[in-house]
Amino acid sequence: QLRQLFGSAVPAFPPKFYLAMTKSMADERRSQLEQYLQNVTLDSSVTSSDVFISFFRKLQQETFKIPTQRALLDVYLADGSSVTLDIQTSDTAERVLQATSCKMGLPRELIKYFSLFFIQDHDDGALSVVKKVAEFELPYVSLQSMKELHCKLGIRKWYMDPSLDMLLMDCRSSVDLLYMQAVQEVQRNWIKPAEGQMQELEFLLKNANKSKFLEKVREAQFYGYVRLDPCVCDYPEGGCSADVCVGNDEINCCITLPTNQTKEVSFKINRLRSWQVAFLGAIKDGEDDTLEFRFEYNDSGTWEWINLYTKQAFLLSSCLKKMISEQMMKATKEGPGM
Numbered sequence: 001q002l003r004q005l006f007g008s009a010v011p012a013f014p015p016k017f018y019l020a021m022t023k024s025m026a027d028e029r030r031s032q033l034e035q036y037l038q039n040v041t042l043d044s045s046v047t048s049s050d051v052f053i054s055f056f057r058k059l060q061q062e063t064f065k066i067p068t069q070r071a072l073l074d075v076y077l078a079d080g081s082s083v084t085l086d087i088q089t090s091d092t093a094e095r096v097l098q099a100t101s102c103k104m105g106l107p108r109e110l111i112k113y114f115s116l117f118f119i120q121d122h123d124d125g126a127l128s129v130v131k132k133v134a135e136f137e138l139p140y141v142s143l144q145s146m147k148e149l150h151c152k153l154g155i156r157k158w159y160m161d162p163s164l165d166m167l168l169m170d171c172r173s174s175v176d177l178l179y180m181q182a183v184q185e186v187q188r189n190w191i192k193p194a195e196g197q198m199q200e201l202e203f204l205l206k207n208a209n210k211s212k213f214l215e216k217v218r219e220a221q222f223y224g225y226v227r228l229d230p231c232v233c234d235y236p237e238g239g240c241s242a243d244v245c246v247g248n249d250e251i252n253c254c255i256t257l258p259t260n261q262t263k264e265v266s267f268k269i270n271r272l273r274s275w276q277v278a279f280l281g282a283i284k285d286g287e288d289d290t291l292e293f294r295f296e297y298n299d300s301g302t303w304e305w306i307n308l309y310t311k312q313a314f315l316l317s318s319c320l321k322k323m324i325s326e327q328m329m330k331a332t333k334e335g336p337g338m
Contacts (some may be wrong), residue, residue, distance in 0.1 A: 002049070006043070009045075010046065030279075048138050050162045051090060060138045071087060076152050076154040077099045078181040087099065087176050093135050097111060097115065101114070104177075105173045107173075118142070118152075132314075156177075157181060158322070160319060162223060179213060183205065191221070194220070201213060228310055231244060231310035236263070240257055240258070249270065251267040251269075252267075269324065275317065276292075277293055277314060280292050280309075290309055291313035294306070
């Protein structure tokens with residue numbers, strides 16, 4: 001159906017095996033199907049089509065046996081408060097985001113600067129942004145399928161260029177959302193102000209000066225970045241642990257080497273040619289499933305594949321796509337020769 005609607009814009013479906021498959025053949029086909037789905041969802045005109053949305057709505061509901069009916073859904077803000085919505089279980093993330101924005105008084109033209117995310121609270125008090133919710137995804141259904149992870153649905157800003165903050169400063173609702181998220185990230189040490197900056201931010205926080213706080217926090221290191229949980233990296237050698245955050249047109253990794261020395265590496269996206277996300281399953285018995293994020297990087301004139309093993313691989317992929325699209329929009333506005 002998608003090929004009929006969009007023609008060659010939709011990649012060819014992976015060929016089937018008509019004889020019994022070996023394990024390696026099954027693994028290969030699974031990988032091909034994963035790449036097919038990832039490639040299909042790159043085109044927003046495809047994912048916003050009635051054919052695509054109807055198929056995935058039916059798929060999600062039938063997989064988890066959740067009929068269409070009224071339900072209450074909580075959407076959490078960065079300060080821990082929540083907005084309760086009266087929705088249909090079959091409502092897409094796009095519809096839920098619109099309902100959340102309406103209840104918060106966020107103008108329609110500013111909705112595009114925010115998105116829904118699945119947030120995980122850990123027993124030790126840590127917090128993870130697991131993934132951005134796809135527009136065609138059914139948040140109510142997804143939350144039911146993620147019960148064991150103790151996930152909740154949250155609203156956060158969705159752009160990687162901090163200068164876009166300025167477009168939101170005339171609206172009280174958008175300022176509130178940006179302020180709550182910035183305070184949360186400073187308190188959790190995701191943003192790293194210098195000592196003098198931290199003193200100013202504490203003073204502004206104490207006086208609830210939101211606009212000035214946002215103005216000052218933009219000067220701090222890692223403001224506007226998305227932070228991942230500690231993961232495993234095979235650079236510069238296998239088995240290194242890494243703290244990863246993505247923003248400012250880079251993947252920033254603080255890597256702990258086997259010698260316990262640390263090395264900070266910045267992978268600039270203008271040197272990145274392609275990336276892939278692969279599902280590896282459980283590496284060891286009793287462990288959760290693992291995702292591999294691979295990207296092809298040009299360092300000193302040679303291309304090499306670098307692997308990160310992180311459950312937030314799709315979040316990282318979404319961030320890279322967003323940064324590239326913002327770069328392209330900025331280049332278009334500036335025009336040739338600028």
